[in-house]
Amino acid sequence: MNPNLTFAPGDMLSPGTMEAEDVAAAVERVAVSGTGILTVKNLSKIFGPKPERAAELIKQGLGRNEIFEQTGNMVAVNDVSLSVKAGEIFVVMGLSGSGKSTLVRLLNRLIEPTSGQVILEGRDIAPMSTLELRDVRRKKMAMVFQSFALLPNRTVLDNIAYGLEVAGIKKAQRYEIARTALTRVGLGSYEKLLPSELSGGMQQRVGLARALAVNPAVLLMDEAFSALDPLIRFEMQCELLRLQKEEQRTIVFISHDIEEAIKIGGRIGIMKDGCLIQVGTPAELIQSPADTYVRDFFRNVDVSRFLKASSLMTKIDRGLISCDVGTSSERYLNPLIDSGVECGYVCDESGRYQGCVTPASLHKAGTRPVRDALLPDVNAVSLDADLHQLAAVALSQDHDVPVTDTAGKLAGVVSCRTILKQVMERRAA
Numbered sequence: 001m002n003p004n005l006t007f008a009p010g011d012m013l014s015p016g017t018m019e020a021e022d023v024a025a026a027v028e029r030v031a032v033s034g035t036g037i038l039t040v041k042n043l044s045k046i047f048g049p050k051p052e053r054a055a056e057l058i059k060q061g062l063g064r065n066e067i068f069e070q071t072g073n074m075v076a077v078n079d080v081s082l083s084v085k086a087g088e089i090f091v092v093m094g095l096s097g098s099g100k101s102t103l104v105r106l107l108n109r110l111i112e113p114t115s116g117q118v119i120l121e122g123r124d125i126a127p128m129s130t131l132e133l134r135d136v137r138r139k140k141m142a143m144v145f146q147s148f149a150l151l152p153n154r155t156v157l158d159n160i161a162y163g164l165e166v167a168g169i170k171k172a173q174r175y176e177i178a179r180t181a182l183t184r185v186g187l188g189s190y191e192k193l194l195p196s197e198l199s200g201g202m203q204q205r206v207g208l209a210r211a212l213a214v215n216p217a218v219l220l221m222d223e224a225f226s227a228l229d230p231l232i233r234f235e236m237q238c239e240l241l242r243l244q245k246e247e248q249r250t251i252v253f254i255s256h257d258i259e260e261a262i263k264i265g266g267r268i269g270i271m272k273d274g275c276l277i278q279v280g281t282p283a284e285l286i287q288s289p290a291d292t293y294v295r296d297f298f299r300n301v302d303v304s305r306f307l308k309a310s311s312l313m314t315k316i317d318r319g320l321i322s323c324d325v326g327t328s329s330e331r332y333l334n335p336l337i338d339s340g341v342e343c344g345y346v347c348d349e350s351g352r353y354q355g356c357v358t359p360a361s362l363h364k365a366g367t368r369p370v371r372d373a374l375l376p377d378v379n380a381v382s383l384d385a386d387l388h389q390l391a392a393v394a395l396s397q398d399h400d401v402p403v404t405d406t407a408g409k410l411a412g413v414v415s416c417r418t419i420l421k422q423v424m425e426r427r428a429a
Contacts, residue, residue, distance in 0.1 A: 043116030048073030
């Protein structure tokens, strides 16, 4: 590995253009996945007889314990603001008593907020009437509880269909929807059994199917897997990710387990004493923790496997060669030298990565095609390659590591300096 190599941004040759269909698809993905479907603004919950007195003490800078000693009020959630994007799994985590479970119950007003707003699809649920709120819970915001909350005297199918029954859906239709949901969670042959005849993992699958059956805009999951045995819990995490891959839903997932949060969370919000300390992707929290509290969550976790090439790479602006590899090498020699980079990354006209060249390899190839100038020992990795994989590749070559997407197109490079820095930081921790 050469730790002195760095990637210099700039502009040499333009990359291949995207096809019209690719552009349209990319725009659609941004429009859907980037939209804030659930927004929380300055949300607070203070339990006790005089919440206004506690709120005044918060403004004066007093801590949660001091406020409780002076007023008997408990500040469960303190001025939390966040936005959940459509189609993402947003994990809220923290230690016991951090306020995470209270927060999720404020989102659907199972607990009434002291102040603040919860805006779902553009509507604030705080001023809603009981009937309006009931409709939201039935159709827009379903919840999966830690305790399964299944009706013991109803069959699996009737449990799943219960929410649809309350909503007034006819029997034949609700059973059809319930059977589809049951099949999706892998329990299609268990519809006639009672909850007591199922294992804990199966019961939680039924609870998940019941929530999915109403096709909610937002799915709330309050430590839904924490009561399960480790192996079943792992299986349920994988099941949730499988379902999410099939049909992206907006999920707010409460957890106290950092491993679980990193595994399933697109973004994670970390809470302490009722406050939201930091929000970010797993890689952002690992690389740039807001304080020691956030850093300590990762202290006993091998985070190397969660640091992906997609979060460590930089875009290529200078040193990018877009060409047919059958073109003469000498055509690109002087432009690559003038760019000031040590190597160039060759892509075809559609952006698919072909290999790496240097001024020396281009000069040696002369008038022969660019394919003859490609270095044999520069390997590319996928976007989801972790730090272990990146380090192994970097050790075997002298240049930065190219990163390609699922279509084989060049997405960026991870510099050897970045890889070395991350490896050394993990060892120091």
